[in-house]
Amino acid sequence: MATLSRDDVERVVRSILSQHVGNSAATSATAGPPNPLVVNISARHCHLTQEHVEVLFGKGHQLTPMKWLYQEGYYAAEETVAIVGPRRRMLPEVRILGPCRGDSQVELAFTDSISLGLELPVRISGDVQGTPGCLIVGPKGSLELKQGVIRAMRHVHMNPREMAYYGVKSGDEMHLRVESPGCTTVLENVAVRGGDDKIKLEVHLDTDEGNAINLTNATKVELTVAKPHACACKTH
Numbered sequence: 001m002a003t004l005s006r007d008d009v010e011r012v013v014r015s016i017l018s019q020h021v022g023n024s025a026a027t028s029a030t031a032g033p034p035n036p037l038v039v040n041i042s043a044r045h046c047h048l049t050q051e052h053v054e055v056l057f058g059k060g061h062q063l064t065p066m067k068w069l070y071q072e073g074y075y076a077a078e079e080t081v082a083i084v085g086p087r088r089r090m091l092p093e094v095r096i097l098g099p100c101r102g103d104s105q106v107e108l109a110f111t112d113s114i115s116l117g118l119e120l121p122v123r124i125s126g127d128v129q130g131t132p133g134c135l136i137v138g139p140k141g142s143l144e145l146k147q148g149v150i151r152a153m154r155h156v157h158m159n160p161r162e163m164a165y166y167g168v169k170s171g172d173e174m175h176l177r178v179e180s181p182g183c184t185t186v187l188e189n190v191a192v193r194g195g196d197d198k199i200k201l202e203v204h205l206d207t208d209e210g211n212a213i214n215l216t217n218a219t220k221v222e223l224t225v226a227k228p229h230a231c232a233c234k235t236h
């Protein structure tokens with residue numbers, strides 16, 4: 001254990017692998033088996049435009065990959081920024097994820113939002129209309145983000161083959177059942193985020209959600225299709 005770095009340990013304990021066993025969702029003859037189901041905690045982070053990187057870190061600055069993420073081509077950068085909320089409350093070291101995007105966005109957990117004094121809506125990444133803003137401070141400058149601070153809605157990344165396998169499309173919601181000692185939980189409202197062929201099946205939860213379900217000690221994870229309400233009453 002002593003030879004493992006903190007990153008190694010986190011990778012081992014946070015990635016709970018489970019080969020999905022085929023169920024009634026697998027109806028399409030053309031659908032192959034999905035990648036193993038991986039559930040990862042997405043700690044607070046921000047996405048920045050290249051323009052904003054240069055405001056915060058200096059002209060011409062390029063993000064430096066520190067750790068490659070599970071999805072090919074995406075990385076946690078060495079660079080961090082401070083996120084400042086109302087009344088100067090702040091989170092000092094928020095990691096930037098690369099590569100740069102077309103819009104800057106800050107993704108926090110509810111606990112972070114309490115620390116910052118911001119009320120955060122739960123949104124799908126990229127859907128930032130009408131969300132709170134913040135001040136972002138880097139070593140070479142700062143900027144005011146007018147909007148874009150959210151709690152990212154729990155979601156699952158899937159390629160087209162995996163969407164066919166489960167019989168879902170982008171925007172649908174699924175259930176994630178997690179067996180863990182003392183707090184087995186079913187998380188509903190797991191939004192499907194469809195991507196291209198390179199995307200691998202992966203659920204993203206935030207730190208609050210991951211801690212609440214004791215993900216680090218989970219023994220089984222299972223993704224199921226949300227069934228329509230089945231009771232006989234007329235009000236549903």
Ligand SMILES: [Zn+2]
Nearest residue numbers: 042155157204
């Ligand atoms: Zn994600």
